[in-house]
Amino acid sequence: MQNSVKNLIKSKVSLAPMAGITDYVLRSLVREYSPNTLLTTEMISSEFLAQNVQTEITKLDNTHHPISYQICGHKPHLMKYSSEYLTQFADMIDINMGCPVNKVVKGQDGSALMRNPRLAQDLVKAVKEGTNKPVSVKFRLGYTQDEMNFVEFGQQMQEAGAEFITLHPRTRSQFYSGQADWLKIKELKHNVDIPVFANGDIISIESAEKCLEQSDADGVAIGRGILGDPTLIGRIAHYLNTGEKLPAPSLEDKLRMMKKHLDGEIELRGEKVAIKFFRKFYPYYIAGIRNASKIRSVMVLEENYSKILEYIEYIRKENDLVKL
Numbered sequence: 001m002q003n004s005v006k007n008l009i010k011s012k013v014s015l016a017p018m019a020g021i022t023d024y025v026l027r028s029l030v031r032e033y034s035p036n037t038l039l040t041t042e043m044i045s046s047e048f049l050a051q052n053v054q055t056e057i058t059k060l061d062n063t064h065h066p067i068s069y070q071i072c073g074h075k076p077h078l079m080k081y082s083s084e085y086l087t088q089f090a091d092m093i094d095i096n097m098g099c100p101v102n103k104v105v106k107g108q109d110g111s112a113l114m115r116n117p118r119l120a121q122d123l124v125k126a127v128k129e130g131t132n133k134p135v136s137v138k139f140r141l142g143y144t145q146d147e148m149n150f151v152e153f154g155q156q157m158q159e160a161g162a163e164f165i166t167l168h169p170r171t172r173s174q175f176y177s178g179q180a181d182w183l184k185i186k187e188l189k190h191n192v193d194i195p196v197f198a199n200g201d202i203i204s205i206e207s208a209e210k211c212l213e214q215s216d217a218d219g220v221a222i223g224r225g226i227l228g229d230p231t232l233i234g235r236i237a238h239y240l241n242t243g244e245k246l247p248a249p250s251l252e253d254k255l256r257m258m259k260k261h262l263d264g265e266i267e268l269r270g271e272k273v274a275i276k277f278f279r280k281f282y283p284y285y286i287a288g289i290r291n292a293s294k295i296r297s298v299m300v301l302e303e304n305y306s307k308i309l310e311y312i313e314y315i316r317k318e319n320d321l322v323k324l
Contacts, residue, residue: 004134005134005163008038008092009066009218011034011037011219012220012240013037013208013219013233013236014037014038014040014068014166014221014233015037015221015233016166016199016221016222016223017040017041017043017070017138018042018223018224019042019099019101020280021042021280022041023041023042023056024268025265025268026230026261027039027067028264029260029261029264030226031064032230033234033235034233035234037234038066038091040068040069040094040221041057041058042057043070043071043072044070044072045071045073046072046075046078047073047078049081049082050078050081050082058089060089066091067091067092068091068092068093068136069092069093069094070096070138071086071095071127072109072110073123074108074109074112074113074119074123076122076126079123079126079127079130083128083129083130084130086131087131090131090133091134092133092134092135092164093127093131093134093135094138095137095138095162096138097110097111097113098111098140098168099111100172100174100176105172112143114142114143117149117152117153120137120153120156121160122160124137124162125160128160134163134164135161135163135164136163136164136165136166137166138166138168139157139166140167140168141168141171141181141184142171143171143173144172144173150169150184154167154191155192158192158194163195165197166196166197166199167184167185167197167199168180168199169185169198170200180199180200180201182198182215185215185216185217186214186215186217195218196218197221198211198212198219199220199223202221202222202223202225203225203232205236205239208236208239208240209239220236222236227281228285228286228287229248230257234246251288251289251315251319252316255285255312255316258282259309259312261281262274262281262308265278266305282300283296286315289318289319290318295311
């Protein structure tokens with residue numbers, strides 16, 4: 001690894017960015033179990049940032065370092081401005097060139113940039129002009145199965161100045177369907193001279209190990225696998241360092257984490273907004289319990305914090321757990 005990136009990436013595991021998910025609260029929770037891994041923020045629109053520099057997305061705790069701030073956009077001057085502003089918080093600036101969501105792609109951002117490598121290179125150069133921190137790029141295999149240009153695209157990003165790559169081995173047209181093709185990552189890894197992290201379908205210690213074997217990647221970036229299990233990144237990192245497999249959290253652990261996560265969101269956003277925001281997380285924390293679907297269907301409609309605590313105690317009772 002290049003010196004600046006090597007000093008920053010001290011672990012073979014990182015937190016991948018997820019819009020509306022990897023906010024300040026979840027990053028803080030992951031950090032409790034992963035002291036040295038690289039965290040990445042949720043995606044920040046350069047257009048939005050230019051108009052709203054006061055945003056909770058930039059909220060930072062000193063314990064979050066090392067941390068990468070991810071930005072998206074297609075206008076070089078706004079991307080430069082964003083990198084200038086975020087440099088005060090970030091240890092790395094990451095450029096999103098992989099988001100497959102329609103509203104992002106229609107705006108010429110995210111995966112759409114894989115169809116415009118020249119503009120993508122201009123964006124990397126603009127971000128480099130705006131920061132003295134390492135610049136990374138996250139992208140996919142290509143826009144469609146017939147447009148898999150990930151190797152050439154990676155080389156072009158390196159040529160433009162990118163110092164680190166995260167590859168999600170699906171095309172834009174796949175979104176998150178099918179299986180991540182980890183073998184494709186090896187093709188990119190062997191054709192660039194900068195670190196490459198693998199992303200996609202890594203949900204356990206075993207899948208992380210298999211991914212690294214197949215991809216020859218320098219590390220893995222974990223996204224959806226942490227939902228309901230903020231310990232996963234730390235457990236994978238520990239295994240890769242020591243060979244020891246720490247146990248997955250028990251249901252009791254998960255319920256504690258869920259309450260702590262919810263309480264953190266309430267502190268950040270206010271109770272009314274936070275409770276609605278948090279609904280997306282319940283299915284992951286209570287997956288596999290007795291009557292999970294029934295309990296989930298009730299909890300996602302609940303707006304009263306005290307009632308939510310009652311449901312948590314109900315879950316504990318139904319699953320023969322002692323009271324906290």
